[in-house]
Amino acid sequence: MDQISFKNIQKIGETVYENERYIHVHDSKLTLRYDSNYIEFKHMPTLAEFDQAAAYLREYHLMRNQHHMKFYFPENEEISGELAHHLKEQGYEVGFMELYAIHPQQFTKVNGLASMIEIKEVTEEDLEIYMELQYEQEAVNGVDFAKQKRQVHQDNFLSENVKQILAYYQKEPAGSLDLILTDTTVEIDGFNVREQFQKQGIGSKLQKYVMDVYKDKTVILVADGEDTPREMYRRQNYNCLGFQYEAQKC
Template sequence: MITFENINTLGHLVIENHQYKHIHYPEMLLRYDSNFIEFKNTPSLAEFKNAENYLRNYHLKNGQKHVKFYFPANEKPAVEILDYMKKTGYAIGFLELYTIQPRQFPSVVDNPDIEIDVVTDKTLETFLELQYQQDLEFGSEFANQKIELHKRNFEEQNILQLIAFYKGNPAGSVDVIVSKETAEIDSLGVDENFQKKGIGSRLQKFVMEKFHDKTIILVADGEDTPREMYRRQNYQNHGFKYHAHKVYEN
């Protein structure tokens, strides 16, 4: 059975107790999804505040201005916790887990203007420049740190980086994290100048064909439009997970 446990977590385990796991990634301190606490059981408000205080102090020592929390899968946080987070400036959202068997993916019309390639030494710089431009909306420091992450991923044996070209122009990309039974679609993105041309579907189709013997998995923001695309493409929903983060001014 596929669960959120099958989704790759980028980060190092700092501490694990009966209540939560603390994940930290000093290689990229600005990446909220790699620096967080994940609750194993639904906390009380007092327990949440204790974890919040612990993580805030830990992050302050590392120059980090945020805290982030994940809650147990398929459980909505208690009302008093939601009220507290809303009153104290947290952004609250939820993720949805999707899976598909490659044969269930819809047929995709072949477009000779679109070319999908595995990133190699020859195309790495092009891939990195595409990523940098897309990540600039989060600030140059984040974009620069992300470049180093992409370089590390390029060396990883279990990560396949794909780049899409539209009429020869770099237009989209995706990372595929491969395990024994699954292939996880991660960071699927298409440059805004080339959207609605079928590039995202072609990237996915490439994954379906290359990993036809695996279950394809991904996580989508429960409040973003891509989730509707995944449903139309025959992906199946396997649950949700709430998360919340807060950014401090100092």
């Protein structure tokens, strides 16, 4: 498997400032999206370095009516006990993401329910169905956030490097995912199955579609390191390639 890291994962936003310690990413159109407005450290910061970066980001965000704080730490490095304690005292939620990859031929075999589940690429005909499904999922994080994301989905629909995939269960829209394409990889993003359709094999069928269509690429994705889907990916023969800690607060 080619060398793959978190740098292969798409991040929406522009680098607005960079120094020897960190990169600052901002998106003026997605101000409510934490993962588009953050600082990523190049090396594990000392307490003083973290506090300096936090003060800078806080001022930058407040000037733009943004109230969250988000930080990524260097991949495959644990946060020291001292820094972890400091983050907790400051009210940050600390977690980590895991990077997974698989060659399509290694994906576990999927059986049953084929006649009940239809997987298809989004076209003009069902774009609005896809948009409504995204809104339903994203409104959990706030209506304003869901409205901001609508333009992203419209732009993705027109992009040659993004494919939007829908799953129907007995002709009802049941789940979706986005595929971000490069010459060698396919990134699965925005993977969701509506609650009432879970445990029906829809998630596996969505992934099987990806494996069948992109047999010559490496499939990659990021999962919450403390959530249950990561166990599913391991059972499906994905390889865990690394982890990355993050801290955020609103």
